[in-house]
Amino acid sequence: MSRRRKRSRRAGRGASSTIALLLLLSGLVRLAEGVGPAVARGIVNADWARAEAEAAIPQVCDSDSDIRRTLQILKDRSAELDAREAELAQRTQTLRVAEEEIHLNLAALQKAEASLQATLALADGAAESDIDRLASVYQNMKPKEAAAVFEQMDATFAAGFLARMKPVAAAAILSGLSSEKAYAASVVLAGRNANVPTQ
Structure with missing residues (x-):
């Protein structure tokens, strides 16, 4: 993002x-x-x-x-x-x-x-500092409460925050999302480096 x-x-x-x-x-x-x-x-x-x-x-x-x-x-x-x-x-x-x-x-x-x-x-x-600080806030929230906020976010926006979190915290939030929202955010996360050259 x-x-x-x-x-x-x-x-x-x-x-x-x-x-x-x-x-x-x-x-x-x-x-x-x-x-x-x-x-x-x-x-x-x-x-x-x-x-x-x-x-x-x-x-x-x-x-x-x-x-x-x-x-x-x-x-x-x-x-x-x-x-x-x-x-x-x-x-x-x-x-x-x-x-x-x-x-x-x-x-x-x-x-x-x-x-x-x-x-x-x-x-x-x-802006980067603000986003990092907000990602840290979401990471330190209870996963259920954070998931409720992420459920309202656009998938691309949510993926941007999830990518900045520790994997354990991101996984806990993803598990609390609806399957559609979790899938959409996962697709965005997986596709972030799809165009990076491999050679």
Whole structure:
């Protein structure tokens, strides 16, 4: 009874950690997807702009107007490259800030998970202690009185208590149960380790 509960709790904790990690990775992928295409577009646009600028620059500057025109094209191109560089720097900074936030959130999540596991371990220990104490109470009752209580219990629940008792006390209680209830509890007790590997 308690082993199954522990296994299901451990599985639940592992599942919640896995889900949190998947959500974190999903966020990083989405963030990267937003930046990647933008950077690619910037590179393609820069190539087109460079080709247009090179086509507009005269091959031979014969006059002052050609020189002025060439200088203006180069200034415009330089300003455009500066703007693109600033935009990429801003995007890089945004990505860096987002990455720092993700690391902080992950650290907080790990701390909360550790705290939750400690709390669950305390709760499990307290529950086990309570069940052991109650099993001891039933064991020390008169078998006839304990049997009357066990007769009202679910067979699985009753088997959990019987398994914690000394065999002599458990046998005395079982003998006081109806045949149906004693059989049901015995089947549960016998089946508790049925799935344990033998090799």
